[in-house]
Amino acid sequence: MGLLIQKVQLNGRTTDVLIEGNCFKKVEENLDVAGVQILDGSGMAMLPTFVNMHTHASMTLMRSYADDLDLHDWLENYIWPLESQLDEEDIYHGARLACLEMIKSGTTCFNDMYWHFHGVARAVEEMGLRAVLSSVFIDFNDAAKAAEQRELTERLFEETKQYSDRIGFALGPHAIYTVSKESLKWASRFSMENKIPLHIHISETQKEVDDCLALYGLRPIQWLDKIGLLGPNVIAAHAIHVTDEEIGILARNGVQVVHCPASNMKLASGVFPFRKMQAKGVALSLGTDGCSSNNNLSMMEEMKLAALLAKLNHNDPTLLPARTAFEMATVNGATALGLDCGKIEEGRLADCMLVDLANHRLAPGYNLQDDMVYSADSSCIDTVICNGKILMKAGRIEGEEAIVAEARKYKKRFQ
Amino acid sequence: MGLLIQKVQLNGRTTDVLIEGNCFKKVEENLDVAGVQILDGSGMAMLPTFVNMHTHASMTLMRSYADDLDLHDWLENYIWPLESQLDEEDIYHGARLACLEMIKSGTTCFNDMYWHFHGVARAVEEMGLRAVLSSVFIDFNDAAKAAEQRELTERLFEETKQYSDRIGFALGPHAIYTVSKESLKWASRFSMENKIPLHIHISETQKEVDDCLALYGLRPIQWLDKIGLLGPNVIAAHAIHVTDEEIGILARNGVQVVHCPASNMKLASGVFPFRKMQAKGVALSLGTDGCSSNNNLSMMEEMKLAALLAKLNHNDPTLLPARTAFEMATVNGATALGLDCGKIEEGRLADCMLVDLANHRLAPGYNLQDDMVYSADSSCIDTVICNGKILMKAGRIEGEEAIVAEARKYKKRFQ
Numbered sequence: 031m032g033l034l035i036q037k038v039q040l041n042g043r044t045t046d047v048l049i050e051g052n053c054f055k056k057v058e059e060n061l062d063v064a065g066v067q068i069l070d071g072s073g074m075a076m077l078p079t080f081v082n083m084h085t086h087a088s089m090t091l092m093r094s095y096a097d098d099l100d101l102h103d104w105l106e107n108y109i110w111p112l113e114s115q116l117d118e119e120d121i122y123h124g125a126r127l128a129c130l131e132m133i134k135s136g137t138t139c140f141n142d143m144y145w146h147f148h149g150v151a152r153a154v155e156e157m158g159l160r161a162v163l164s165s166v167f168i169d170f171n172d173a174a175k176a177a178e179q180r181e182l183t184e185r186l187f188e189e190t191k192q193y194s195d196r197i198g199f200a201l202g203p204h205a206i207y208t209v210s211k212e213s214l215k216w217a218s219r220f221s222m223e224n225k226i227p228l229h230i231h232i233s234e235t236q237k238e239v240d241d242c243l244a245l246y247g248l249r250p251i252q253w254l255d256k257i258g259l260l261g262p263n264v265i266a267a268h269a270i271h272v273t274d275e276e277i278g279i280l281a282r283n284g285v286q287v288v289h290c291p292a293s294n295m296k297l298a299s300g301v302f303p304f305r306k307m308q309a310k311g312v313a314l315s316l317g318t319d320g321c322s323s324n325n326n327l328s329m330m331e332e333m334k335l336a337a338l339l340a341k342l343n344h345n346d347p348t349l350l351p352a353r354t355a356f357e358m359a360t361v362n363g364a365t366a367l368g369l370d371c372g373k374i375e376e377g378r379l380a381d382c383m384l385v386d387l388a389n390h391r392l393a394p395g396y397n398l399q400d401d402m403v404y405s406a407d408s409s410c411i412d413t414v415i416c417n418g419k420i421l422m423k424a425g426r427i428e429g430e431e432a433i434v435a436e437a438r439k440y441k442k443r444f445q
Numbered sequence: 446m447g448l449l450i451q452k453v454q455l456n457g458r459t460t461d462v463l464i465e466g467n468c469f470k471k472v473e474e475n476l477d478v479a480g481v482q483i484l485d486g487s488g489m490a491m492l493p494t495f496v497n498m499h500t501h502a503s504m505t506l507m508r509s510y511a512d513d514l515d516l517h518d519w520l521e522n523y524i525w526p527l528e529s530q531l532d533e534e535d536i537y538h539g540a541r542l543a544c545l546e547m548i549k550s551g552t553t554c555f556n557d558m559y560w561h562f563h564g565v566a567r568a569v570e571e572m573g574l575r576a577v578l579s580s581v582f583i584d585f586n587d588a589a590k591a592a593e594q595r596e597l598t599e600r601l602f603e604e605t606k607q608y609s610d611r612i613g614f615a616l617g618p619h620a621i622y623t624v625s626k627e628s629l630k631w632a633s634r635f636s637m638e639n640k641i642p643l644h645i646h647i648s649e650t651q652k653e654v655d656d657c658l659a660l661y662g663l664r665p666i667q668w669l670d671k672i673g674l675l676g677p678n679v680i681a682a683h684a685i686h687v688t689d690e691e692i693g694i695l696a697r698n699g700v701q702v703v704h705c706p707a708s709n710m711k712l713a714s715g716v717f718p719f720r721k722m723q724a725k726g727v728a729l730s731l732g733t734d735g736c737s738s739n740n741n742l743s744m745m746e747e748m749k750l751a752a753l754l755a756k757l758n759h760n761d762p763t764l765l766p767a768r769t770a771f772e773m774a775t776v777n778g779a780t781a782l783g784l785d786c787g788k789i790e791e792g793r794l795a796d797c798m799l800v801d802l803a804n805h806r807l808a809p810g811y812n813l814q815d816d817m818v819y820s821a822d823s824s825c826i827d828t829v830i831c832n833g834k835i836l837m838k839a840g841r842i843e844g845e846e847a848i849v850a851e852a853r854k855y856k857k858r859f860q
Binding site for chain 1: 505506508509510512513514515516519542545546549707709711712713715716736739740741743746749750752753754756757759761762763764765766767802803804805806808809812815816820823824845846848849850852853854855856860
């Protein structure tokens with residue numbers, strides 16, 4: 031059955047929007063269609079939903095568990111010990127909480143890297159979102175570990191086919207300091223042969239750069255270029271500590287760079303060179319990172335942070351305007367993942383949200399995109415649709431109380 | 446009639462809280478009091494509400510009207526022309542929208558500077574918040590204008606007495622580049638004699654510093670110190686472009702400095718020297734600034750921005766932890782205004798909020814303060830109380846639809 035959204039604001043005009051199957055079928059005033067579910071869109075505006083391009087979704091279980099700490103203290107004494115206690119069922123509950131939070135804040139697609147793959151996949155499948163999922167691939171230069179990881183990757187790639195087409199598989203080599211050169215090259219080949227993304231952390235810290243220089247005499251992006259890893263299939267999270275030459279390499283290879291301002295600020299990782307990235311034409315999207323370094327998954331906050339941070343760092347209030355932030359948070363991410371969502375157009379995947387124009391944060395209402403980037407929060411979102419299905423209506427998601435109740439059990443377990 | 450909040454979480458323990466008149470009377474388990482209104486606090490936590498220390502509240506009317514522009518283009522071609530068309534009734538509607546937004550995001554007290562004083566005061570009076578209000582005092586070194594402004598100030602100070610004790614009056618000399626030395630000295634005397642705050646923008650831009658150096662051979666804070674303006678009655682917004690010596694002057698004089706991270710970032714004003722301010726013991730609080738340079742009044746966003754920005758700028762993830770951000774946003778502001786709110790203690794003014802512990806943004810719930818600073822948004826807040834009165838319950842404020850509808854009329858008028 032189709033879904034007809036009536037009298038909704040779209041790009042400043044009142045229209046009807048017909049969804050058939052998982053796609054936008056028709057955008058036109060006063061559509062007359064029989065046998066479809068009707069949704070009254072009056073007083074609301076339709077916008078594309080967000081694509082969160084760098085997550086470790088199940089780290090919602092670590093939200094506010096360890097904040098304001100030095101990176102190594104944080105990882106070694108808090109995050110890793112807790113992570114080592116989590117099994118697939120825990121990861122499933124963490125991912126359910128993450129999906130709930132994402133839907134509530136207008137995100138319907140995310141690019142994830144984490145442990146216990148099927149725990150995340152099951153949660154996404156049930157919650158109705160779209161996701162590209164990767165298992166964390168780490169071999170620490172150990173050949174036996176590498177073989178094990180490759181086997182796991184091949185198996186998970188096959189097993190992903192059991193899920194709906196909302197779930198995609200990606201390679202997830204963690205970073206150059208945790209994965210051997212051989213495994214990186216293997217991952218690159220696997221990614222290209224199977225036409226799936228390769229999701230990796232690149233140049234997040236100065237230490238990563240210094241270590242790479244000491245080991246290879248090259249900076250991370252120079253080295254990755256040399257071993258032939260960089261291409262449009264590569265989704266590079268962070269990319270903070272990069273030279274002009276390296277930005278050129280990213281642009282030339284069509285690498286998809288994910289800017290994560292909240293995480294970079296909270297961990298004091300460094301300043302993202304937005305102006306140069308943009309000037310060289312690097313493909314840019316946005317990600318929240320995990321809930322231990324953010325501590326939420328709100329792409330609305332991420333848009334505002336990205337815009338504000340670029341203006342301050344480059345001493346230019348005209349840089350990274352709301353329009354650019356909104357594109358980075360929607361269509362740019364979709365494009366990076368090779369998905370036909372992130373924009374509301376006939377034929378595209380029906381992922382969208384309805385925002386309540388009577389919400390005080392959107393008043394007086396001169397410019398909805400500016401309001402969404404600089405003023406709105408999750409309370410503005412009324413309805414969320416993914417793949418043609420309504421996931422949230424009037425701010426309510428089915429079963430949300432049980433998801434939160436399950437997540438709150440971890441407080442007793444780990445506090 | 447008193448108000449008894451039962452079985453609420455306070456500092457991690459379940460307790461009852463009795464409010465009598467406008468104060469917290471008793472905090473104790475299982476209170477047995479007759480003849481009081483009962484509020485069930487189970488499943489909720491009580492926190493102090495926020496004190497927004499630098500606002501131009503009625504600029505909600507300019508929310509998303511002009512973004513991503515160069516400072517002078519923004520002011521001269523958008524903000525000032527629009528402001529010149531607003532009368533007291535408009536300012537009243539803008540302030541109502543601001544009060545609505547503040548209550549929804551947990552703020553019950555703000556320190557404002559704007560035109561058409563009574564428009565703002567009426568809105569605050571009706572909406573039930575607490576505010577310290579100043580009229581914008583600008584004389585541009587014109588003696589006639591100065592005399593007029595002083596007369597207006599004296600009149601408004603008297604007229605403020607018609608309002609309830611939730612509304613205080615403050616001097617509002619705009620800045621050193623818009624107010625004559627004589628008027629600044631007059632304002633300082635008036636402030637001290639009447640024991641009311643003096644609210645001023647200081648060292649917000651490099652231009653202000655350069656102009657001051659050219660005119661007086663001194664930097665703004667050196668010059669203000671020389672003319673005897675600085676003291677604990679002074680609330681200095683921004684204070685970005687300051688030297689170590691000037692920070693010392695601020696500390697020695699007990700000046701109340703208001704950090705406005707969102708505004709400073711959006712206008713690319715500059716970097717606030719948090720570490721040095723803190724090291725020298727300067728009194729620090731937080732403000733959102735007006736909705737044209739933010740574009741909202743959320744102190745939750747401001748806490749997160751302040752914490753993240755300090756960590757990034759000073760390359761130290763342990764700097765400005767959640768606890769400090771929360772204090773800056775609550776009790777520090779109250780102290781700066783000489784008000785006995787910002788903390789939940791017997792005898793203090795009964796300003797507080799109840800947050801819903803079943804909200805997904807607060808799960809698993811290891812650390813509520815961290816969650817409020819780094820994860821929460823307005824959807825977490827269920828109930829807001831100011832001066833012992835319930836202003837919001839179950840997320841609803843009386844008459845909110847009419848306030849937004851009125852504000853939305855400005856879209857037609859100015860778009």
